[in-house]
Amino acid sequence: MSCKSALYAINNSVVSLPDGGTYAPATIVRRYGQNYQLQGNGITLTGPGYYDIAAGATLSGSAAGTITLTAYQDGVAIPGMTASQTVKAAGDIVTLGVSGIIRNYCTKPVSTLTIVISGMAATGTNLTIDITKQ
Numbered sequence: 001m002s003c004k005s006a007l008y009a010i011n012n013s014v015v016s017l018p019d020g021g022t023y024a025p026a027t028i029v030r031r032y033g034q035n036y037q038l039q040g041n042g043i044t045l046t047g048p049g050y051y052d053i054a055a056g057a058t059l060s061g062s063a064a065g066t067i068t069l070t071a072y073q074d075g076v077a078i079p080g081m082t083a084s085q086t087v088k089a090a091g092d093i094v095t096l097g098v099s100g101i102i103r104n105y106c107t108k109p110v111s112t113l114t115i116v117i118s119g120m121a122a123t124g125t126n127l128t129i130d131i132t133k134q
Contacts, residue, residue, distance in 0.1 A: 004133045005033020009043060011127040023057055023069075023115045023127050035133050042114035043129065048106040050134040053081070055115055056097035058126040061087030067119045069096040074111050078102055084119070093125075101134075 009025035017023055024041040037044045045051055053071060061067050064087055071081035083096040104111050115127065 004047075004049075005031075005035040006133070007031050007036040007043070007129070007131045009036075009038060009129045011124070015124040017059075017117045017122045017124055019121050020116065020118050021121075023117050023124050025115075025127060025129050033133065036131060039112070042112045043131065045102075045104055045111050045113060045131070045133075046109065047133065048104050048109040051102050051104070052099075052132045052134065053078075053102060053113065054097070054099040054128075054130040055081075056095065056126075056128050057115065057117070057124055058093060058095050059117065059122040059124050060091050060093045062121040062123075063090050064088055065120050067094060067096070067117065067122055069098060070116050070118065071098050071100070072114045072116055073102050075114075087120070 008030040011026040022041040035047045068084040071078045081098040081100045085094040
């Protein structure tokens with residue numbers, strides 16, 4: 001079974017993220033097909049159907065507490081695509097990952113995927129997003 005299209009995008013620059021800030025992909029490493037575009041702070045998914053999503057980030061927290069990564073589709077948190085971890089002290093490094101399946105409907109065939117970091121301000125050093133359209 002082959003896929004219709006696929007995307008692998010990253011941001012491996014050092015990025016300061018405010019609490020509630022969007023961690024935007026910066027570079028497309030691999031793309032097959034035309035169902036994806038980097039636009040603004042997210043990835044535009046074009047075409048009705050199901051999309052397998054996997055995203056991960058390496059972050060260092062600004063203080064002790066809980067840091068959270070959540071994937072959003074059109075500004076709405078995707079159920080089950082949230083990961084959290086406790087940071088014991090400022091500067092501690094954590095790696096968070098999420099995966100799931102989202103859908104673009106025939107009546108609304110375009111949506112935007114974003115990754116939001118919350119719980120505290122953080123520094124991001126690596127973001128990866130892997131998407132395959134079924």
